[in-house]
Amino acid sequence: MKIKLMIAAAVMALAVSAGAAAWYAHMHPNLDAPAPVPMDILDKQGTVIGHYLAPSAEEIAALANAESVMLGRRLLSDTARLLPDNVGNGLNCNSCHMAQGRVALRNHYINTGSTYPRYMPRPGKEIDLPERINGCFVRSMNGAKLPVESQEMQAMLAYMRWLGTGVPQGAKVSGKTEGPIDTSLQPDMARGEVIYAAQCASCHGDNGEGMKDQFNEYIFPPLWGDASFNIGAGMARLYKAAGFVKHNMPLGVKREPPYGQGVMSDQDAVDVAEYFIKKPRPDFAGKANDWPRDKKPKDARY
Ligand code: HEC
Ligand code: HEC
Structure with a gap:
């Protein structure tokens, strides 16, 4: 009798704890990002010629140029601290090219290694990849160019080329670099x-100044003011922003169901972008040379 009671009690305890585990899992869903989704690799005609899966940083260790690729990755994440002479604001490349440029719609670099040199309307000529990187140094980072032969520039190139492993020269992965937005909307x-x-202010500050930790390093990047990108940056343009x-x-807010609310409509995004891009920010000395031959985009600032 005693044994039967003990068994019954044990079964009940098990049932209760299984129920509790199920309840806990329901109330505390796994918040990790889902694994990367394979993207199509398209040739110049748009024909699918293969598939691409963003590599994990763990794979870097096995490369012949592992040290250079790893340095490149570190520089993209920790740019302001590691390259103080070249960065004139509080940003890192990663502030805009999120997740070291590996995710669609977050200004990824997956196609970057395979699509330069290329003609760019802003300078009105063909530019190579170091020139394009330096474009972000002098505009987005409000800083100074990095010498092409420097170990740091070579490391960034090595990282971007590694990221594009398997994407032949001239081909592209299907994932877009920038999010689609309705450019007919008025702000x-x-x-x-x-x-x-x-x-936005909870992280980026009431005055767009961002937020620093106790070691004087930014946790949340500034959106305007002296420590932000200058007027010549892509992010200073309404529809890019x-x-x-x-x-x-x-x-930190998920857009997708079941938890996401789809927080920003196109109109919300255009309105809030208009608000922060037009706030005071550094000027760009070279702006007079931009778009020397092509039509300026309609959201150009000068
Ligand atoms: C303030 C945001 C911002 C920061 C910071 C930033 N970038 Fe960019 N970057 C952009 C935007 C936006 C574009 C696309 C520009 C356009 O289409 O005009 C871009 C484009 C690029 C491209 C061209 C990619 C391609 O495939 O055509 C490269 C390379 C690049 N950035 C590298 C860097 C590097 C390296 C850093 C750090 C030194 C950096 N960026 C910092 C916003 C930023
Ligand atoms: C929970 C904190 C948080 C909130 C809220 C937030 N951001 Fe950000 N934002 C970040 C972080 C962190 C980054 C840098 C991304 C990275 O390093 O991966 C960033 C980057 C940016 C950037 C590019 C970098 C720069 O400084 O120019 C822009 C633009 C931006 N956010 C705009 C906004 C706007 C507009 C809102 C409101 C709709 C907003 N953010 C709300 C944390 C936040």
Whole structure:
């Protein structure tokens, strides 16, 4: 009798704990990002010629040039601290090219190694990859060019080429670099100010100044002011900024069901982008040389 009771009690305890585990799993879903999704590799005609899966950093160790690729990866994440002479603000490359440029809609670098040299309307000529990287140094980072032969520039190139392993020269992966946004929408700055206060200021600050930790390093990057990107940066253009914000911000909020709310509409993103890009920020000395022959994009700032 005693044994039967003990067995019954044990069974009940098991049932209760299984129920509790199920309840716990329900209330605390796994918040890790899902594994990367394979992307199509397309040739110049748009024909699928293969598939691409973003590699994990663990694979770097086995490369012949592992040290250089690893340095490149570190420089992209920790740019302001590691390259103080070349960075004139509080940003890292990773602030805009998120997850070291490996994810669609977050300004990824997967196609970068295979699509330069290429003609670029802004300078009105063909440029190579070091020139393109230096474009972000002098505009997005409001800083100074990195010499092409420097160990650091070579490391960034090595990282970007490694990322594009398996993507032949001239081909591209299907994942877009920038988020689609309706460029026919007109911005409403007053509405943008309200959205900023409600959804952005908690991290980026009431005055767009970002937020630093106790060691004087940025946790959340600045959106305007002296420590932000200058007026010549791609992010200073309305629809580039809105596309980034719509698909990536506010950080930590999931867009997809079952938990996501789809927080930003295209109009919200355009309005809030108008609000922060038009705030005071550094000027860009070379702006007079931009778009020397092609038509300026409609959201060009000068
Ligand atoms: C403030 C945001 C921002 C920061 C910071 C930034 N970039 Fe960019 N970068 C962009 C945007 C936006 C584009 C696309 C620009 C366009 O289409 O005009 C871009 C484009 C590029 C491209 C061209 C990619 C391609 O495949 O055509 C490279 C390479 C690049 N950035 C490298 C860097 C590096 C290296 C750093 C750090 C030294 C950096 N960027 C910092 C916003 C940024
Ligand atoms: C939970 C904190 C958080 C919130 C809220 C948030 N951001 Fe961000 N934002 C970040 C972080 C962190 C980065 C840098 C990304 C990285 O390093 O991976 C970033 C990067 C950016 C960048 C590019 C880098 C720069 O400084 O220019 C822009 C633009 C931006 N956020 C705009 C917004 C806007 C607009 C909102 C509101 C709709 C918003 N963010 C809400 C944390 C946040």
